[in-house]
Amino acid sequence: MTTLSLHIDFDSDGFGAGDDLSAYLLRGEAALGLRDGDPDRLTATPGRLTLILNNADRRFSPENAAGPYAGRLRPNLPIRLRAMPDGGAPITLFRGVTADWLPMPGEHGPRTCTLECTDLLGVLARAPLGLPLCENVRGDTLVRHILNTALSAPAAAGQAVLAANPADGDWLAIDGVRFTFKTALQSGAPNQVKIGAGVEDSVDALVAALNGGAGAGALYTVGTVRPDRVRASPNGTYLRHVRGDGALRHYRLGESGGVVAHDSGSNGRDGTYLGAIPGAAGALGGDPDGAASFDGVNDCVDLPPLALDRRPFTLEIWARPDAGPPSGAQCLIGVDGGPGRQIRLSLWPDGALTLTIGGDTLYSPPGALAFGVWQHVACTFAASDGDTGLAALYVDGAPVRAGSLGAFTAELNALRMALGGLGQGVEPFKGQLDEAAIYPVALDAGQLAAHVAAAATPRGVRLTARIPGAAGNAIPLQSSGPAIQISGAALSGGLDAPRDPAPDLDAGTQTFDLAGERWAEDRSAALDALRDVTAGERGLCWAGRDGALRWRNAHYLMRRAAATPALEADGEARAYAGQAEAVLASAAHVTYTPRVTLAEGVVARSTGVLLIPGQSGARRFDPAAPLVHPGGGERTFTLAYVDPATGQPAGARDLVLPLQPGEDWAANEQPDGSGPDYTGSPSLSFEVEAGAAGVRITVRNTALGPLFLTRLQVRGKLITAYDPARFSAEDAGARALFGARAAHIDLPLPVSAQFAEAVAQHLLSRRKTPINALTRLETARPALGGVNVLGLEIGDVIGWREAQTGVAAALYLVAGLEYRIGPGGLEGAILHVRRLDDQRYAIYDDAQHGRYDTADVRYGL
Numbered sequence: 109m110t111t112l113s114l115h116i117d118f119d120s121d122g123f124g125a126g127d128d129l130s131a132y133l134l135r136g137e138a139a140l141g142l143r144d145g146d147p148d149r150l151t152a153t154p155g156r157l158t159l160i161l162n163n164a165d166r167r168f169s170p171e172n173a174a175g176p177y178a179g180r181l182r183p184n185l186p187i188r189l190r191a192m193p194d195g196g197a198p199i200t201l202f203r204g205v206t207a208d209w210l211p212m213p214g215e216h217g218p219r220t221c222t223l224e225c226t227d228l229l230g231v232l233a234r235a236p237l238g239l240p241l242c243e244n245v246r247g248d249t250l251v252r253h254i255l256n257t258a259l260s261a262p263a264a265a266g267q268a269v270l271a272a273n274p275a276d277g278d279w280l281a282i283d284g285v286r287f288t289f290k291t292a293l294q295s296g297a298p299n300q301v302k303i304g305a306g307v308e309d310s311v312d313a314l315v316a317a318l319n320g321g322a323g324a325g326a327l328y329t330v331g332t333v334r335p336d337r338v339r340a341s342p343n344g345t346y347l348r349h350v351r352g353d354g355a356l357r358h359y360r361l362g363e364s365g366g367v368v369a370h371d372s373g374s375n376g377r378d379g380t381y382l383g384a385i386p387g388a389a390g391a392l393g394g395d396p397d398g399a400a401s402f403d404g405v406n407d408c409v410d411l412p413p414l415a416l417d418r419r420p421f422t423l424e425i426w427a428r429p430d431a432g433p434p435s436g437a438q439c440l441i442g443v444d445g446g447p448g449r450q451i452r453l454s455l456w457p458d459g460a461l462t463l464t465i466g467g468d469t470l471y472s473p474p475g476a477l478a479f480g481v482w483q484h485v486a487c488t489f490a491a492s493d494g495d496t497g498l499a500a501l502y503v504d505g506a507p508v509r510a511g512s513l514g515a516f517t518a519e520l521n522a523l524r525m526a527l528g529g530l531g532q533g534v535e536p537f538k539g540q541l542d543e544a545a546i547y548p549v550a551l552d553a554g555q556l557a558a559h560v561a562a563a564a565t566p567r568g569v570r571l572t573a574r575i576p577g578a579a580g581n582a583i584p585l586q587s588s589g590p591a592i593q594i595s596g597a598a599l600s601g602g603l604d605a606p607r608d609p610a611p612d613l614d615a616g617t618q619t620f621d622l623a624g625e626r627w628a629e630d631r632s633a634a635l636d637a638l639r640d641v642t643a644g645e646r647g648l649c650w651a652g653r654d655g656a657l658r659w660r661n662a663h664y665l666m667r668r669a670a671a672t673p674a675l676e677a678d679g680e681a682r683a684y685a686g687q688a689e690a691v692l693a694s695a696a697h698v699t700y701t702p703r704v705t706l707a708e709g710v711v712a713r714s715t716g717v718l719l720i721p722g723q724s725g726a727r728r729f730d731p732a733a734p735l736v737h738p739g740g741g742e743r744t745f746t747l748a749y750v751d752p753a754t755g756q757p758a759g760a761r762d763l764v765l766p767l768q769p770g771e772d773w774a775a776n777e778q779p780d781g782s783g784p785d786y787t788g789s790p791s792l793s794f795e796v797e798a799g800a801a802g803v804r805i806t807v808r809n810t811a812l813g814p815l816f817l818t819r820l821q822v823r824g825k826l827i828t829a830y831d832p833a834r835f836s837a838e839d840a841g842a843r844a845l846f847g848a849r850a851a852h853i854d855l856p857l858p859v860s861a862q863f864a865e866a867v868a869q870h871l872l873s874r875r876k877t878p879i880n881a882l883t884r885l886e887t888a889r890p891a892l893g894g895v896n897v898l899g900l901e902i903g904d905v906i907g908w909r910e911a912q913t914g915v916a917a918a919l920y921l922v923a924g925l926e927y928r929i930g931p932g933g934l935e936g937a938i939l940h941v942r943r944l945d946d947q948r949y950a951i952y953d954d955a956q957h958g959r960y961d962t963a964d965v966r967y968g969l
Contacts, residue, residue, distance in 0.1 A: 110191045110890055110898070111933040113198065114159070116206065117186040118177070119312065119321060120341040124352045125374070132162045134220065134931055138189065138202045140227055141650050141902040141924030143940045151639040152650035155227035157189060157202045160220050168221035169211045180321065181209040187225050191898050191934055193890060197490060197552055199898045201927055203655035205231060227651040232258055232635040250641045258634035268585060269568040269593040271396065273307045281586040282571060283335035287317055293329050300329040307567045308347055314569055315340045340569045346392050346562045350545050353555055357414065357546040359527065361386055362397035369409050373545065383407035384528060391426035391482040391542040393564035404430065404538025408529035414546060416443060416451060418515045420497065422547040423453055424486040424559070429539040431480035433457040438537045440485060441544060442530035445518025453487050454534055461501050461508070463487040468513040472501045476508045484560045490550035491515055505557030650902050658903060695838045698868040711760035712747035712803055714820040717779045720792070720809040741809045748802040751826060759827030763803070767794050772821050779816040786815050882920060888936040897937050
């Protein structure tokens with residue numbers, strides 16, 4: 109059974125170890141997305157999460173003033189529910205906010221607490237909204253108005269940075285209210301804030317004092333006065349990300365001297381400097397904590413051993429190698445488990461990185477790491493079956509290579525761990541190392557990218573004032589000295605200033621004229637207004653499992669669907685379907701936009717430089733042995749048809765093929781064109797597949813190294829104007845036997861009249877006889893037919909077939925998700941689906957179903 113992880117962010121500082129409520133989770137259920145069969149419902153219903161928590165010790169009872177959550181069980185706290193598959197990466201099942209805490213009363217019997225949560229759509233359903241009349245306004249602008257107004261975008265914001273841990277008596281004044289930092293709180297003295305062991309601990313105490321969180325008498329003094337309508341949250345620093353992601357070991361390497369390398373992770377196992385010297389400038393721009401220097405001769409930091417046998421892990425470190433490349437491979441971090449039993453992250457003279465586990469090695473491309481500058485390096489290993497697993501190398505949060513490696517094993521009493529040197533024929537590291545961390549899980553690319561992005565975030569608090577109409581006003585801030593620095597107050601005023609980028613719902617042509625109706629003069633729910641706009645856009649809108657709002661919109665040009673997973677229903681997975689007369693059609697109508705005018709010229713163009721990989725082979729550095737380069741490299745991408753004059757989507761025909769070197773493309777060994785020119789070289793070959801919305805281009809490279817394409821374009825006749833046309837097909841027999849129903853489909857793409865008529869006949873022929881229409885699929889297993897059910901998102905396209913009979917159904921859109929939670933973890937999942945070709949936005953651009961681009965917007969979750 110898949111176990112579950114439940115976190116609630118009580119202190120607005122991200123999900124950390126102190127927010128973990130997994131041990132108290134008894135049972136529950138979650139549901140999100142479009143969970144009914146109404147084909148006209150375009151906006152999902154608010155997602156819900158209901159959990160039953162163990163309250164035997166009354167920790168979730170609000171009257172228990174001595175409980176760990178006294179005063180903290182509030183609505184609108186961010187919540188995250190994750191599934192933890194054996195040997196796999198965590199999967200987010202639900203992300204939203206708390207709505208109600210409902211503890212069961214009584215002194216006897218089993219005590220529980222019901223926690224009810226909702227997603228962002230539920231927040232919008234409770235938010236009143238009133239907007240002025242709008243005329244000729246784009247849909248994405250309206251969505252931005254709705255979300256910013258309903259979710260109270262901050263009127264003003266400021267930041268107080270703690271450059272060092274405050275000294276006794278330092279103070280910070282916020283909007284005229286002074287908070288004084290003290291090493292020991294004085295009884296009866298108002299507005300005193302406890303100085304913690306580290307800067308981040310002092311930040312937590314200040315946040316608690318400002319927001320009125322738990323800890324009065326421990327973090328701040330009783331009777332603290334707080335500024336009006338100002339709230340604080342800790343800055344998302346690098347250290348907070350490392351702690352929040354559960355680092356077992358974290359060696360900051362910032363000691364001012366001595367031989368002890370302090371472990372800031374949960375293990376608390378200190379290391380020892382063996383020649384390496386702490387005190388160098390560190391890698392983090394937002395944290396003055398230092399780094400350690402290594403001489404490349406015999407320096408290292410010796411670490412206590414850590415059992416990593418047959419388990420997932422992540423190794424993370426900041427490295428600034430010496431400006432001159434070494435003569436051989438250098439060890440950044442490693443584990444010695446006996447002869448032939450190592451984990452070793454190494455840097456090579458050509459800038460390549462390698463991860464060695466036992467006798468297997470994963471190689472990055474050359475130049476992955478630069479010399480003489482700070483870069484973030486990480487490697488992950490996700491054990492799959494105990495003996496092997498998927499490994500990956502990352503530089504600055506971006507993946508550079510992934511592959512399968514064997515799991516780590518160690519000989520008894522042979523384990524040793526070190527930074528900067530490990531022996532075994534690998535040179536010691538020369539340069540500086542910083543922020544070495546070890547995690548007992550394989551972090552994903554998003555988590556590692558968040559670490560890199562947080563490197564420049566300063567330690568301190570961010571202050572926001574939710575004051576309606578206060579745009580143009582700042583939060584007055586003052587401080588006592590250099591330990592507490594004040595940033596310029598940043599304003600975020602005005603209804604049209606989003607906290608997140610607005611979704612690009614339109615192709616730039618469709619606008620709305622809103623004459624008021626129910627959400628202009630009066631005040632109605634923001635969700636109703638969002639439904640109106642989504643329906644007008646002829647798309648779908650829902651809240652994803654990660655908390656973001658998502659749209660699929662009919663004005664996007666379609667891309668051909670990727671490989672479609674096929675789920676199987678057998679004795680352990682039940683499929684619910686019906687003999688559905690509703691899908692019968694007596695008439696099929698297809699609307700399309702035929703060509704009117706043509707202009708010759710460029711119809712599709714790449715605006716960037718495209719890397720085409722070359723041949724790949726062994727990456728072991730041995731000057732005496734020749735490099736072996738079997739195989740070749742290739743890359744496939746799609747260029748959409750665009751009118752160069754307006755930038756608007758268009759159509760095309762009569763393409764000029766093959767692509768001409770020098771005119772349609774140029775190639776070089778360097779992205780800036782400074783290397784040898786390969787334009788017209790036989791090393792490159794092009795395969796072009798023309799579609800209705802764009803061209804699919806596959807480029808193959810047989811050269812030894814990678815090549816860079818510039819000025820890639822496709823010429824032809826551009827379709828710049830259209831007139832609507834409709835084609836119909838009718839069947840009297842279907843109308844007589846099963847009742848009348850018309851099936852409609854729009855093709856906003858430049859297709860031929862013959863193709864549109866064929867689509868109408870195709871739709872009609874499929875509806876002449878009743879068919880079984882799948883509505884939902886229930887399973888207690890995490891995988892069906894090799895497909896990870898938990899990994900499916902709303903909006904994914906799946907196939908389905910019945911395993912025993914082999915009967916296959918049409919493609920389906922995953923429209924809704926439900927999960928059942930029991931005492932042991934996740935007990936089952938329900939997929940609510942819709943036939944893809946029944947959706948009003950389904951587009952036929954070729955033999956496959958089309959697929960919508962995604963617009964995701966985060967608002968606070």
